[in-house]
Amino acid sequence: MARAVRKKLIAIVEVAHLNRLLELLTQAGVTGFTVVDARAGRGLEGEWDRADFNDATQKKLVHAITNAATAERVFEAAEPFFDRYPGIIYGQDVEVLRPERF
Amino acid sequence: MARAVRKKLIAIVEVAHLNRLLELLTQAGVTGFTVVDARAGRGLEGEWDRADFNDATQKKLVHAITNAATAERVFEAAEPFFDRYPGIIYGQDVEVLRPERF
Amino acid sequence: MARAVRKKLIAIVEVAHLNRLLELLTQAGVTGFTVVDARAGRGLEGEWDRADFNDATQKKLVHAITNAATAERVFEAAEPFFDRYPGIIYGQDVEVLRPERF
Amino acid sequence: MAEMFALALANLTSPAVLFFALGVFAGVARSDLAVPEAVAKGLALYLMLAIGFKGGVAVAEQGLTTTLILAALAGVVLSFSMPLIAFALLRIMTSLDRATAAASAAHYGSISVVTFVAGAEFLRLSGIASSGHMVAVLALMETPAILTGLLLAGSGAAGGDKRTRGELVREVMLNGSVVLLLGSFAIGMISGPAGMTKLEPFVVDLFQGVLALFLLDMGLVAARRLSGARRLGLGGVVFGLVMPLIGAGVALGVAVLLRLSVGDAAALMILSGSASYIAVPAAMRIALPKADPAVYLTLSLAITFPFNLTLGIPLYTALARAVLGG
Amino acid sequence: MAEMFALALANLTSPAVLFFALGVFAGVARSDLAVPEAVAKGLALYLMLAIGFKGGVAVAEQGLTTTLILAALAGVVLSFSMPLIAFALLRIMTSLDRATAAASAAHYGSISVVTFVAGAEFLRLSGIASSGHMVAVLALMETPAILTGLLLAGSGAAGGDKRTRGELVREVMLNGSVVLLLGSFAIGMISGPAGMTKLEPFVVDLFQGVLALFLLDMGLVAARRLSGARRLGLGGVVFGLVMPLIGAGVALGVAVLLRLSVGDAAALMILSGSASYIAVPAAMRIALPKADPAVYLTLSLAITFPFNLTLGIPLYTALARAVLGG
Amino acid sequence: MAEMFALALANLTSPAVLFFALGVFAGVARSDLAVPEAVAKGLALYLMLAIGFKGGVAVAEQGLTTTLILAALAGVVLSFSMPLIAFALLRIMTSLDRATAAASAAHYGSISVVTFVAGAEFLRLSGIASSGHMVAVLALMETPAILTGLLLAGSGAAGGDKRTRGELVREVMLNGSVVLLLGSFAIGMISGPAGMTKLEPFVVDLFQGVLALFLLDMGLVAARRLSGARRLGLGGVVFGLVMPLIGAGVALGVAVLLRLSVGDAAALMILSGSASYIAVPAAMRIALPKADPAVYLTLSLAITFPFNLTLGIPLYTALARAVLGG
């Protein structure tokens, strides 16, 4: 059976800027999200690791399933955000149950 | 090179109902899965955070790569499950190595 | 607006082999990745759980966004890797901001 | 009287209460102060292990007495019955749906380990220490209320799940905190004073410090939950302040009937007046997933717990003394 | 004799053993009691730091003696050689593949820190405390068995990986638990009694309590692993009970040859009879990824460890006394 | 003189310093030894709680004195002004961009709690214990440097973010470590010796042991950071060794002016010579996200901290004694 399609957004963001990102998502119209702790990583700024007992460079993964229009608004708002702060954001299509939720 | 395509399912589920969901997956024919701790989130029921030292509202992410037929069976069984319990489930196509595993 | 498309790779790998996998990714040309702790799972080798205070069977999830050519190189190098070590790897298309990063 | 005020003041300036206040302050001011989840859980395990073990050793030294059996019976009856009163009040005072009201009511029949621990310390400083066996009463009071809550929720409970009620009860009785408390109590009874010699620096000396750190975290959590108070409405908030008084009052009546000592009476009041925030929420998520957790967690953690910690405990103690002498 | 029974009973009713039993009970009953992973690892770090440091201080006070050197040599030889016996037995008694049998055999040449710690406490209570330098022996016994295991696995080891055997050995020798144990031992030796004055409340007073909490978790893990016992078959289970007796028996022979004191002989027996559950499994996942971890973790954690903790330790002690007098 | 050498040697062979060295060794050798993140954070919380509380109790016993007020003022002025010197030096000695140099400079105006703690212990052993109120000075010195850092970064700070500077300052002042330190200090002052009676086994007896375990982890982290030293260049490394001497030197001048006691002077030197590794990095990620964290974390953790812990503390103490007598 063909399922309804929605957008999944994933952002990787630094712990100090997490609340700002969640606000950005909410303002764009995202109604649900789930945050996961990242453990380590590498990017333009070099490597980081949670074992550094120091929260300064810790990262979080934010997942949010939403509809296409909202996703587009998020992408637009995310551009200046990720210019300023470290991290990345990307999207992909997913098939969902109960599409009216998102 | 074109890789074989399989379905990836992701469910977000409350810790108290995790074992029930894993049983549901197993019964549908899923042979492998990986569970990840979620840290915080928001949904229809409002916000939650792991820092609440209380397991009551903690969530887990369950990933499972499986074939299309099994995924369809999971979706069907998941409908009543997520009617009753908080959480969401969604699927997407992924390219895999060793497709016969899934 | 149509976004640029890149490949997201996800590998699930045992903690003892994580550094080897990251090396493999780096050699294939991957420039960024994020590691997440897995909590529990099941596969060909049976079940495991982090609560086993024993690192022996702990797993990590490695996410990496990269371009198609690099992804193909990773897949090729991953074949013998996952013949030898437990775990899986898969890929999918994602839409990204700032595509020149990857 | 003056002495009671002095004790109440000593309570408010004890490190434990002050660390709770610090946590509330940090939370309300949105500081990023945080106790890692694993550490908070470890502290909770420690507190349950220590309190259970010390209670068990105390009973090993005193032996099983009729008083213990009576107090245990009283505790179980209170745990079963208080949710009935709480449910009736919640239906009158608030507009909560049936499932949420039933789930919240269950919390008030059960108990809060940390409230008990703070209360036991207060009683000790007041010179009317409660008996070691009150820990057994505490452990026995944890779960009966859950069953009453499920009955109150009616057919909505576990709505259509294939699990039988029997399975539910098994899951509830095997809640980690219940098992650890009762298990540590049993270990204390079996290993007795010889066991205490080995564990004393761990379970006794460290106790107040660990409690302070744990209360710091409880303050942070309570502050986060305070934002849920709006959802409760005024009726809900008043309920969260009045219900502990009712619970403690009923327990005082029972204690008079059973001729408990002042210390044990006060301890029973503290238990009956306290509301669960670990075992019952976990059970409610399993059995009543449709009940709103923001309501019962806010009631228990952000309203009733702070009230008991700061004012309830000295008040119940004063009442027990006034009625039972001592 | 009667005294030995009394001690064995005291062992079974000690808080440490009882908390292990509580963990097993909770695990088997499928309670949701759990020690957070980070806390369990923190407790393990504490135990290794404390045991290493205390051993080092003891040696600083006694000085390096020939007995230590002899015992260390004996330990290393036992660690290298016990896997040979274990491998032969596993190939006879079970139908495990070569890699899994070799990996499992390696566990029995190495040692279990917690078994040693529980044993040392038992010896102390029995009035035949072992020397502080046995900790050094313990640390030295951790890794040699791994090399034997790799040899036994034959060409299958690290199957075709580009890593050289040298790299493997480096990774194994730098296992966190080995480094912390030896490092803390060295720190104890260097900072001596002056260092002990500072750390005593931490490494000595708390020790039994932390051990109890850690054993609770080990009980939970052992119970989870018990389900793997089916995969072992009867032959595997019997091996897990017989092999510690063989290990302890051989160690007793060596101790007689070297004229070790009763306490040191018993400690060497406990070490030789115990099976690793941290350093060796980690090494085996690196070196023999095709060996089945469910087999060796079940053997070590769910069969041999509980046996040693409850019956093995008193038995080895009684044997050491019977043979060496004291 | 000979006595100072003996004390310096005692410092180097103290368990705390040796556990730091063990961590560095394990990290450099790429052992998989690791302290779980949650445990490390728990230990950090403990240290701040304990140090704050003990300082507060000390002030409750001594009362607020002009010396405290003077020392506090001196600390705040030092915290505000040291980043100016640090910034100038960094611009001369290295080719770091403005934002990174400003962020790094801010670290040197602020303080390192663990350096202070190790220093306080050293002073105690040297017979010139600093006053309890130096903890208040420590807490007050944490944040002013951050403001100077932001000024130095110029318009680049928080580049174009809509947050006002006021919001930034609020976030910085409510940093968890600042709140816990000041809060515990206040709790110590309010609950006084009566509170200390309850918490003493926790905050005093365990302190050295927890510090040792924490330093083990700091060694591991410092070793991981050492790889970043290449990015610093020789100029950066030299800065990380010279700047603490300058900070301590200026503090000594201030202490002479204010006629502080030898112990307090040495403590102020240690504070001024130390560099933050918790509060300031967190603030810089918020306020100056473009500044390179690898630079300031390497400077603070891998260069200045080890220097202060091993050589700086005895050196500053010797200087304070030489200049102020005692």
Ligand SMILES: Nc1ncnc2c1ncn2[C@@H]1O[C@H](COP(=O)(O)O)[C@@H](O)[C@H]1O
């Ligand atoms: N290509 C990528 N794939 C996955 N994660 C990435 C990638 N690039 C960056 N990240 C994550 O985002 C963090 C910040 O990235 P950056 O701003 O490039 O330093 C990194 O530390 C990684 O955890």
Ligand SMILES: Nc1ncnc2c1ncn2[C@@H]1O[C@H](COP(=O)(O)O)[C@@H](O)[C@H]1O
């Ligand atoms: N749209 C969404 N995107 C990502 N996670 C979600 C979404 N909706 C719900 N969740 C997660 O699922 C949990 C339960 O959802 P709910 O049943 O809607 O309360 C939430 O707390 C989130 O962690």
Ligand SMILES: Nc1ncnc2c1ncn2[C@@H]1O[C@H](COP(=O)(O)O)[C@@H](O)[C@H]1O
């Ligand atoms: N189909 C799957 N879907 C998701 N995760 C899997 C799957 N198969 C294996 N895994 C994960 O990879 C680990 C190792 O797999 P295996 O090598 O099959 O034992 C498992 O323990 C799971 O955590």
Ligand code: NA
């Ligand atoms: Na109650």
Ligand code: NA
């Ligand atoms: Na052995």
Ligand code: NA
């Ligand atoms: Na400074």
